[in-house]
Amino acid sequence: MDTAALVDRIPVSPLAKDETHSVIDVRGVNKNYKRTAALRDIHLNVQHGEVFGLIGPDGSGKSSLIRAIAGVQQYDAGIITVFGSRVDSERSAERVKSRIGLMPQGLGNHLYPELSIEENIDYFAGLRLVAKETQGERKDRLLEMTRLKPFRRRPMKQLSGGMKQKLGLVCTLIHQPELVLLDEPTTGVDPVSRRDFWSILTDLVHESGMTAIISTAYMDEAAYMDRLALFMDGKIISQGSEDSLLALAPGTIVSYKSETAHLETQRVQAKYPQVQALGDMVRVFVRDEEPEAACQSISQIASPNHGAFTATPPELDDVVASLLTDEAAESSSATESNQLDETDAARRSPLHPDRPALIHAEQLVRDFGKFRAVDHVCLEVAAGRIFGLLGSNGAGKTTVIKMLTGLLPPTSGAGSVAGAPIGKASQAIRERIGYMSQSFSLYLDLTALENLEFYAGVYGLFPKQRRKRIPELIQKVGLHGYERRLTADLPMGIRQRLALGCALVHRPRVIFLDEPTSGVDVLGRRQFWEILVRLARDEGVAILVTTHYMVEAEHCDDLALMYAGQVVAAGTPETLRINLQQNAGTPLSFATSSPTHALRVARENGFQRAATFGRNLRMLSGDIERDKRRLSGLFQAENIDVSDWQRDEVTMEDVFVDSILSQEQEMR
Structure with a gap:
């Protein structure tokens, strides 16, 4: 059974659907660890039914805030209110803990290694006083959602990192909390399972009345968030939608091929710090310039044998990396050290097919x-x-x-x-x-x-x-x-x-x-x-x-x-992308207000490898116009609104997801 069908079986939370009060209210919170300021004058508000994301670099304060909201860590100043109740001591936190699910950072840190998957779930269900008559059905549903059902008797210590994370999520959700606090829950989880996780979570939130606050190291997961807070050095530097955060560092990504991409990045990096060599492709973030001007700027410093320039908008990864570079330019020794003389590097660096x-x-x-x-x-x-x-x-x-x-x-x-x-x-x-x-x-x-x-x-x-x-x-x-x-x-x-x-x-x-x-x-x-x-x-x-x-x-x-x-x-990456496009088609994506419903309709009508990505659906199409017409008719019959149809480039995530889904279909 796929994720879309499983979500329909999830009971609606007893929390009223028309409830509009804040679930979390944080005002002027500070937290210090000796001389280190972990949180500095933090203000945020999370509404009922929201998926609120915390993003930012390592050590920026995201985990400290989540632990303070959960009532498992004291803070030095300010006010935190959860479900209208002030949380400022262990005693006060007890009043709301039964309504909260907390998944701490780390691969299975809150689980028991010697217990099996099923035994861990049963233990947490007992700890949360889940009634026996509902525990079994709820457990089976969550195991099926997370693809852990075939491994239910395997000891936790024998699980892969991603399977531990999924088990941790099941143990967090077993008592159907009204608020879930998840600290980097998808770290170490493969792309297919990450998509499953987000499909499950966002639909639980939007259809069952749950509220979620989630930190993540994957910037592409911002697409699943209703609102975001960007942390740096213990402070929130911006809050809002993904688009509002992208506006913090406007500019253009210029990409082009180079036979010596590794050396090309060293040349370009002197002027544009955010440059990557991805195989034979050079990818440069040109801040504060429109596409035409950005391509012109790069053409003046690129090596003579470069390929054609392609200009695209920056992604959230690029914006956050650029802001971090601005914030801590003096600590970029990893990119400044070992600058080789180009003649010496050219002699040593090319790939030789005859190397042992x-x-x-x-x-x-x-x-x-x-x-x-x-x-x-x-x-x-x-x-x-x-x-x-x-x-x-x-x-x-x-x-x-x-x-x-x-x-x-x-x-x-x-x-x-x-x-x-x-x-x-x-x-x-x-x-x-x-x-x-x-x-x-x-x-x-x-x-x-x-x-x-x-x-x-x-x-x-x-x-x-x-x-x-x-x-x-x-x-x-x-x-x-x-x-x-x-x-x-x-x-x-x-x-x-x-x-x-x-x-x-x-x-x-x-x-x-x-x-x-x-x-x-x-x-x-x-x-x-x-x-x-x-x-x-x-x-x-x-x-x-x-x-x-x-x-x-x-x-x-x-x-x-x-x-x-x-x-x-x-x-090679390029070979795999080309093979996918030739065999399965071009990526087609579109926005919808009902991604779970749209996904189920698409899969029931032959689009078996369709997948959700935030509020969008994405699939591979051998004939874009034909599939667009057919899908539009299917969605119209189901009263599903869709918009913003786009033909996309094939990515390595497309290769990975399509390969795994096709293998799973063959195994059924």
């Missing part, structure tokens, strides 16, 4: 009892190339990495890493690789410098080598100014740079990164990928990375998409 394969896997299989987690996977990564391993939660990506790094023996198959065979030379492999696991694995009670020194010792660097290597790493990964700070106090993006520095301390020829930017803000993610691209292009490191950010997939030279343990698609 440093990662090789042939017919890898891994069974856990009767369950096959990895099913005859083949892949190859040459020196100087970035290989992206994509897939839904539980597809087998992390298991592949564990076999290649010697942490898990394969059931069958063969492979080698940096010249050492997997399964037989696990110690040799570990000495030659750098590895960042899905969960943060450094020592929180050590400073950044102490962690680097510890890992230098683990990898056997002599004191003289450490004195030279550690300063190099601090510059390379952008840790200047953070050396003496406790790791526990570092923002998420800086922690991940530190983890990368520790993985690089022994100069490995190969690095494995398992969702390295999960939960990191937009600017942190861009800076992290600049480092990875330099490692590959300038130092010839072979990189294998998993990610759920489809924009990041564009940085990869090669991609493999996994489903149910198998590789179901492989190639």
